[in-house]
Amino acid sequence: MNISKEQVDLLVLDLLKLHLEEIEVDEEEFLDLLKGSLSLSLTEKKRVIDAVPELSQFQFDELKKVFLEEREKFRELAQAHPEDIKKLLVKQQxxxxxxxxxxxxxxxxxxxxxxxxxxxxxxKKSLGL
Structure with missing residues (x-):
């Protein structure tokens, strides 16, 4: 099965839009943060996406905050350990x-x-059931 990164982005973006109506979230930004997470595994990312319809505003806000903090920490680590971060990026992709x-x-x-x-x-219909 072949799927491009762009197709995955669109597929996940559609799933992220299934949040509760009263929730305010920039789906594209959340997608970028989730996709770029180097600490979450495939299974953990799927769990986040699958939970979207039930997540509260607070949960979305906290996840965003954690993803932003993680991104900053990995930027700092990239300066000291560029090869390790490159490996993580390849794995993440x-x-x-x-x-x-x-x-x-x-x-x-x-x-x-x-x-x-x-x-x-x-x-059943054809049998009159």
Missing amino acids: QEWIELGEVYLLEQEKNNTKGQDEQKIDDI
């Missing part, structure tokens, strides 16, 4: 693509499930 693939597989699975349920409903 690979995991971002993997995250997109995980979401594509989930969408595919949900589409197949929906089609199967529709077939079952059609069969």
Whole structure:
């Protein structure tokens, strides 16, 4: 399964827009901060994205604050350990693509499930059930 970084960005951005209506968040900035996190694993990033529909304003604000602090700390570390940070960046970029693939597989699975349920409903109707 091939997916580009840009496609992953769009996919995740759509998921980030599923937050509660009363929540004020710059989805594109949040996407950039989440994507750029070097300390969160693929699984942890997915957990954040999946939790978006239930996150409060406070939780969004705190996550943003943590992501900004993390970014600053890694900038400082990059001066002392540039090679280590480069390795983390490569890993982060690979995991971002993997995250997109995980979401594509989930969408595919949900589409197949929906089609199967529709077939079952059609069969029930044809049998008069």
